[in-house]
Amino acid sequence: MSDYWKENISLLLKLLTVWFIVSFGAGIVFVDLLNSIEFFGFKLGFWFAQQGSILTFVALIFIYAHKMKKIDEKYGVDD
Amino acid sequence: METQTLTYIFVGLSFALYIGIAVWSRVGSTKEFYVAGGGVHPVLNGMATAADWMSAASFISMAGLIAFMGYDGSVYLMGWTGGYVILALLLAPYLRKFGKFTVPDFIGDRYYSRAARLVAVVCLIFISFTYVAGQMRGTGIVFSRFLEVDIDMGVMIGMAIVFMYAVLGGMKGITYTQVAQYCVLIFAYTVPAIFISILITDNPVPSLGLGSELSDGSGMSVLQKLDTVLVDLGFNAYTDGSKSTIDIFMITAALMVGTAGLPHVIVRFFTVPKVSDARRSAGWALVFIAILYMTAPALGAFARINFINEVNETAYEATPQWFKNWENLGLIGWKDKNGDGKVQYRAGAPFEGKPKFEGDTRGVNGERLVSNMPTKSQNEVFVDRDIMVLANPEIAKLPGWVMALVAAGSLAAALSTAAGLLLVISAAVSHDLMKKTFKPDISDKQELIYARIAAAVAILVAGYLGVNPPDYVAAVVAFAFGLAASSLFPAIFMGIFIKSMNKEGAIAGMVSGLVFTFSYILYFKFISPEMNVAENWLMGISPEGIGAIGMVLNFVIAFLVCKVTKPVPQTVKEMVDTIRVPSGAGDAQGH
Numbered sequence: 001m002s003d004y005w006k007e008n009i010s011l012l013l014k015l016l017t018v019w020f021i022v023s024f025g026a027g028i029v030f031v032d033l034l035n036s037i038e039f040f041g042f043k044l045g046f047w048f049a050q051q052g053s054i055l056t057f058v059a060l061i062f063i064y065a066h067k068m069k070k071i072d073e074k075y076g077v078d079d
Numbered sequence: 080m081e082t083q084t085l086t087y088i089f090v091g092l093s094f095a096l097y098i099g100i101a102v103w104s105r106v107g108s109t110k111e112f113y114v115a116g117g118g119v120h121p122v123l124n125g126m127a128t129a130a131d132w133m134s135a136a137s138f139i140s141m142a143g144l145i146a147f148m149g150y151d152g153s154v155y156l157m158g159w160t161g162g163y164v165i166l167a168l169l170l171a172p173y174l175r176k177f178g179k180f181t182v183p184d185f186i187g188d189r190y191y192s193r194a195a196r197l198v199a200v201v202c203l204i205f206i207s208f209t210y211v212a213g214q215m216r217g218t219g220i221v222f223s224r225f226l227e228v229d230i231d232m233g234v235m236i237g238m239a240i241v242f243m244y245a246v247l248g249g250m251k252g253i254t255y256t257q258v259a260q261y262c263v264l265i266f267a268y269t270v271p272a273i274f275i276s277i278l279i280t281d282n283p284v285p286s287l288g289l290g291s292e293l294s295d296g297s298g299m300s301v302l303q304k305l306d307t308v309l310v311d312l313g314f315n316a317y318t319d320g321s322k323s324t325i326d327i328f329m330i331t332a333a334l335m336v337g338t339a340g341l342p343h344v345i346v347r348f349f350t351v352p353k354v355s356d357a358r359r360s361a362g363w364a365l366v367f368i369a370i371l372y373m374t375a376p377a378l379g380a381f382a383r384i385n386f387i388n389e390v391n392e393t394a395y396e397a398t399p400q401w402f403k404n405w406e407n408l409g410l411i412g413w414k415d416k417n418g419d420g421k422v423q424y425r426a427g428a429p430f431e432g433k434p435k436f437e438g439d440t441r442g443v444n445g446e447r448l449v450s451n452m453p454t455k456s457q458n459e460v461f462v463d464r465d466i467m468v469l470a471n472p473e474i475a476k477l478p479g480w481v482m483a484l485v486a487a488g489s490l491a492a493a494l495s496t497a498a499g500l501l502l503v504i505s506a507a508v509s510h511d512l513m514k515k516t517f518k519p520d521i522s523d524k525q526e527l528i529y530a531r532i533a534a535a536v537a538i539l540v541a542g543y544l545g546v547n548p549p550d551y552v553a554a555v556v557a558f559a560f561g562l563a564a565s566s567l568f569p570a571i572f573m574g575i576f577i578k579s580m581n582k583e584g585a586i587a588g589m590v591s592g593l594v595f596t597f598s599y600i601l602y603f604k605f606i607s608p609e610m611n612v613a614e615n616w617l618m619g620i621s622p623e624g625i626g627a628i629g630m631v632l633n634f635v636i637a638f639l640v641c642k643v644t645k646p647v648p649q650t651v652k653e654m655v656d657t658i659r660v661p662s663g664a665g666d667a668q669g670h
Contacts, residue, residue, distance in 0.1 A: 005659055012168050019164045023157045023335075028328050031150075035318065041290030041300040046318045049153035050145075050376040051286060054160045054369050061167040061362035068172075069355055077662040079353045 004075040011067055015060050023053045082479030086225045089483040090490060093263050097494075098243050100259060101252040109510070109523050109530070110180075111251045119254055121356040125363025127254045128347040130261035130491070131499040132338075132364065133371060134210070135217025138264060138492035143467030145379030146386075149305075150320030152379065154330040154623075158560075160365060160372055161331070162338025167361030170339055171348040173575045175357035176658045180349065181503070182342045182567060183511040189574040190582040191651055193516055198589050200507045202566040203342045205593070207500045208540065210341075210559035214497040215545020218490065220465060224408060225486035234545040237494060238538050245498040245505075246534045253498050254350060260491035265370055267488020268468075272374045275381045275475045285377035301380055308387055313426035313457075317380070322621075323613070329624030336630055337560025340568030343499040346506075354661035382467045385474045390460065391424040395444040398422060401473035406447055409434060410463035414449045415442065417457075427456030434461050501537045508533035558600055561622070565592035565629025573637060578655045580637065583644035588637030596629035 026034055027049035034045030042051075072078035119127070137159070145152030177185050182203060187196025215234050222233025245253060269285075276288035280301060292300050299307070305317040315321045322330075338344065347364075348357045389399050395413065405411040412434025413422055420443075430451035440448045449461075469489065472481045509529035514521060521529070566589045573580040573588075600622045603611040613619055620628060657663070 001656070001660065008659075015168060016164070019161065023161050023331065024328060027153060027157055028324060028331065039290075040287075041292070042302065043318050046150055046153075046302070047290070049150060050156050051289075051373055053157050054372055057160050057164050058362065058365050058369055060164050061358070061365055064168055065355065065358035065362055068358060072355065072661055077660040079355055079661045079664050 001075075001077075004071065004077060007071050008068070011064065011071070015064055018056065019060055022048060022056045027053050080479065082482050083227070085479050085483035086486050089480075089487040090226070093259075093487045093491060094240060096259055097240070097256045097491075100256045101243060104252045104255055109526050118352055119350045121351050121360035122363050123258055124254070124347060124351050124356075124360045125365075126261045126367050127257035128344065128360065128364035129367035130257040130264065130495040131253075131347060132344055132496070133261075133264065133368060133492055134496035135214050135221075135489065135493035137371060137375075138268060138489050139217050139220065139468050140465050142375045142378040142382065142471075143464040145376050146383040146467050147462075147464055148320065149309075149315065149317035151322045151327065152376070153320075154322075154327055154334060156372055156376060158331045158334025159338055160368060161335040163361055163365040163368070165335060165339040166344065166348075167358055167365075170345065170571055170575070171357040171361050172354045172661065173658045174345060174571070175348050175351060176354050176661060176664050178349070178664060180346075181506050181510055182345055182571070183507055184515070185574065186567075186570050186585070187511065187515065189651065189654070190570075190580075190585045191648065192582040192586070195570075195582050195586050195589075196511055196515060198586055199567065199570065200511050202562065202589060202593055203507050204504060205597070206559045206562045206567070207342060207504045208537075208544065209562065210343075211497055211500045211504075211537075211541040212544035213559075214493045214500070215541050217465075217493040218497070219545055220410075221469065221486060221489045221493065224404075224466075224469060225482070231546050234542050237490075237497070237545070238542040241494055241498050241501060241541075242535065242538050245501045245538070246531050253495075253502055256498070257495045260495040261367060264488040264491040264495075265367070267484045267491070268371055269374055271472045271475070271477055271481050271485060272378050272381075274477055274481070275385075275471060276377060278475055279381050279384065285381075286373040289377040289380055301384065305380055305384060308384075312387070312391070312424065317383070323619055325619050326613075326621050326624055329620045329627045331624075333564050333624050333626035333630075334560050336564035336568050337562075337626055340563035340566070340571070341559070342507075342563075342567065343496075343503045345571075346503055347499075354664050378468065378471065382471055382474065385471075386462070387424060389474065390422050392421055394421050395446050396420075399474070401470050404473070405463075405466050405470060409436060410466050412436070412449045412451075412461040413446050414451070414453055414459055415444065415446070416453055416459050420444050423457055423459045425456060425458040427458045428454050429456065429458045429461050430454055433463075497541060501534050501541065504537040505530045505534035508537075558604075558622075561596045561600060561624075561626030561629065562593060564626035565596040565633055569630055569633040569637065573634075575655070575658065578652055579641070579647055581641050581644055581647045584637040584639075584641030587640040588633040591636045592629045592633030595632055596626050599625045599629075 031045035035043035037044040039047050141155055174185060183196045183199035186199040218237035219230035219233040222228055222236060223230045272285040273283055276285040277283050280288040280291040281294045282288040282291040289301055293304055302318055309317050351357050351360050414430055430453045432451055434449045435451055436447050437450050442448050472485055509526050513529045514526050570585050570589050603622045
């Protein structure tokens with residue numbers, strides 16, 4: 001079971017890294033830098049802060065649900 | 080037909096629908112009352128979660144806040160959606176596997192302690208009441224504008240409706256009512272947004288319209304235009320904002336973690352059949368939320384452009400009717416400082432505080448006279464941020480039925496959240512206080528009676544808070560997040576991921592996080608509001624963002640106390656092992 005938990009944690013860490021980079025990274029800390037890039041009429045940093053991060057969040061949860069289901073099946077602990 | 084009549088019809092029909100659903104899904108057992116029998120489909124549960132979650136603050140206040148804050152408004156967009164990632168990845172599946180009714184249930188069992196359960200109940204009640212105050216104020220605003228009753232009366236009508244379906248229906252009634260409310264609110268939010276987007280940019284998708292060119296032939300995009308106009312009027316550029324990076328960072332963090340720690344959201348994941356459903360359901364909830372949250376920033380930007388176009392430098396007599404309507408309600412105030420009879424909209428406060436009117440005395444231009452002390456800024460107009468979404472259809476001159484729809488939608492948003500909150504309060508009182516702490520021998524039926532009494536009392540308190548609201552809707556709501564982030568979230572997180580965390584650590588952490596965050600907010604917002612400026616803040620962090628520090632404090636204290644106290648019993652470690660795997664989750668019940 002400890003292998004199952006390790007795989008879970010490693011998946012979590014990967015997804016949370018992306019979560020952190022798009023919101024706190026692209027949307028906040030590096031927003032001025034990215035704002036020099038034009039993106040469909042938006043400044044890129046501003047777009048990440050108001051829209052891009054939300055789209056990424058949705059994707060992250062579905063990726064997690066999908067991959068976890070695979071991991072559950074691999075270890076025979078699915079419900 | 081007149082807008083007023085249409086509003087009565089739309090609001091009446093939607094309420095009839097909610098009450099009909101509540102009666103149809105009346106509950107008889109505590110399990111149905113608390114968790115809807117546990118058999119709700121993940122997509123429907125996602126929809127109910129979205130309605131539960133999107134409150135008066137999201138529906139009424141958020142676009143207005145973004146309209147006036149520009150880039151700074153991103154804290155709400157990222158904060159209130161990013162929390163779902165934490166919730167889905169770190170909490171929801173494990174709490175579903177745990178399979179009990181309430182958040183204090185988990186904390187009480189995991190930390191093998193009645194004291195921990197009590198602390199959790201106190202946190203939960205603090206959080207839920209702070210939050211529900213915002214909802215009731217929202218309901219009051221909507222009723223007063225659209226049904227032409229006074230705000231207190233509006234709050235009372237709202238209380239009666241919530242009482243009907245929260246007390247009779249419990250979680251089961253609420254779940255299906257919230258699905259209906261989601262449909263009403265999202266339709267009401269997007270329809271005017273689409274119209275306005277077409278008017279301003281020719282693009283029917285508002286979230287794309289935000290980046291499109293204006294249809295006025297200027298060749299500028301919406302955001303470029305706003306940046307230019309606002310800088311001319313003395314504001315910061317729309318896409319830059321004025322808060323410091325650390326404050327933006329901390330407020331976003333506090334809102335994200337707070338979202339994941341809000342009891343009425345967490346408890347929704349107890350209602351799906353399987354652990355894997357809890358994960359997917361969080362994804363669906365965010366999809367339904369994202370529809371509104373992708374539209375809000377566009378709506379905010381359009382509203383600001385429209386406001387400047389129609390009001391700035393316009394003679395008072397020539398201002399549009401909506402301007403006068405909201406002035407009559409006291410949510411817009413104009414003081415003709417330079418005596419030219421025109422409305423100057425500039426950066427800065429027009430006068431001290433919220434407008435105070437001398438009864439209904441009118442000035443030379445026909446405006447309501449404001450008695451506040453003027454400030455030195457050139458700005459002459461006060462706008463309450465909460466009106467932007469409600470005023471939008473009028474500003475864009477949309478037909479009466481759209482306004483009626485917005486009224487129904489905003490009530491759906493406020494009431495669905497209020498009902499969800501009242502339910503977690505009543506469950507905490509009847510289940511965690513009565514059944515599990517003081518009177519363990521009461522029957523299922525008696526517990527249900529306590530739950531209903533608690534819900535009724537909670538509605539009365541919520542109504543009182545709605546009549547005497549502490550602050551802007553969204554600002555009040557932000558406090559609830561700080562408290563959730565600093566007290567409940569760390570305790571639940573450590574309960575799942577840190578097997579060795581013991582009860583002493585968890586309790587010390589919760590208490591210190593809650594006390595720290597609560598006192599910081601209380602001091603700056605209520606005791607010494609005049610001190611509430613960046614120079615006085617701890618590390619430049621505003622009261623809205625302090626929950627993030629409270630959370631860190633909670634973790635640190637918990638680990639320190641844990642180190643010097645007795646280790647966790649073996650049985651608890653085994654329990655943590657079982658919640659970490661999805662298989663063997665308790666059966667859901669069909670209904």
